[in-house]
Amino acid sequence: MGRKVIIATKNKGKAKEFEALFSKFNLEVLTLLDIENAPDVEETGATFEENAVLKAEAISRFTRSIVVADDSGLVVDALDGRPGIYSARYAGEEKNDEANINKLLSELKDVQQEERTARFYCALAVAIPEEETLVVAGKCEGLIMNERRGTNGFGYDPVFYVPSLEQTMAELSSEQKNSISHRANALKNLQPLIERIFAKR
Numbered sequence: 001m002g003r004k005v006i007i008a009t010k011n012k013g014k015a016k017e018f019e020a021l022f023s024k025f026n027l028e029v030l031t032l033l034d035i036e037n038a039p040d041v042e043e044t045g046a047t048f049e050e051n052a053v054l055k056a057e058a059i060s061r062f063t064r065s066i067v068v069a070d071d072s073g074l075v076v077d078a079l080d081g082r083p084g085i086y087s088a089r090y091a092g093e094e095k096n097d098e099a100n101i102n103k104l105l106s107e108l109k110d111v112q113q114e115e116r117t118a119r120f121y122c123a124l125a126v127a128i129p130e131e132e133t134l135v136v137a138g139k140c141e142g143l144i145m146n147e148r149r150g151t152n153g154f155g156y157d158p159v160f161y162v163p164s165l166e167q168t169m170a171e172l173s174s175e176q177k178n179s180i181s182h183r184a185n186a187l188k189n190l191q192p193l194i195e196r197i198f199a200k201r
Ligand SMILES: O=P(O)(O)OP(=O)(O)OP(=O)(O)OC[C@H]1O[C@@H](n2cnc3c(O)ncnc32)[C@H](O)[C@@H]1O
Pocket: 008, 009, 010, 011, 014, 043, 070, 071, 072, 073, 074, 087, 088, 100, 120, 153, 154, 155, 156, 157, 169, 181, 183
């Protein structure tokens, strides 16, 4: 089939998850890792949703295709919601997962276990040429550990504990993560719209 979707991300961890999550839709899936000269989109919005729309619409204008963008992050209650929309650049502009986790653990070092509640949040925007952009969201609740556990996934996964599975996100297989993650939950909310989005293409 000639149906194609471009995922507006340069994050390899996200790209891999989207390839798996979209595999059931019978679409060709490309990411910005496959496309040359894609513009860098500044994330100047005040919310995950605004940033997802900025990324999706800019890349849709550039490619003239249907584009899905993900803006996501970690929201920690004891830190008044930080790092939130700044999750990728929490410890500095150069985006370093290792440094971000170090900073998070140090900010939480005096916070007791039961107060370490947090959630991953994901806003997905779908920009469709000549149509209005759609936005959905999903989340996943958990606790921030005192130390890293596991080597799968990316970003804050090694310190994000999922109570129902008694494992960190980084200890889950990709199939397990893709059944419970904020990204998977956002995509579940998009699923009823997918056939209509691609119907005319
Ligand atoms: O903007 P793009 O190119 O998509 O890539 P990015 O890494 O900059 O992505 P965001 O701006 O959406 O920032 C998301 C950050 O939140 C964190 N994050 C998001 N989803 C995550 C997940 O599933 N597991 C662990 N950390 C995650 C991680 O630090 C990401 O870099």
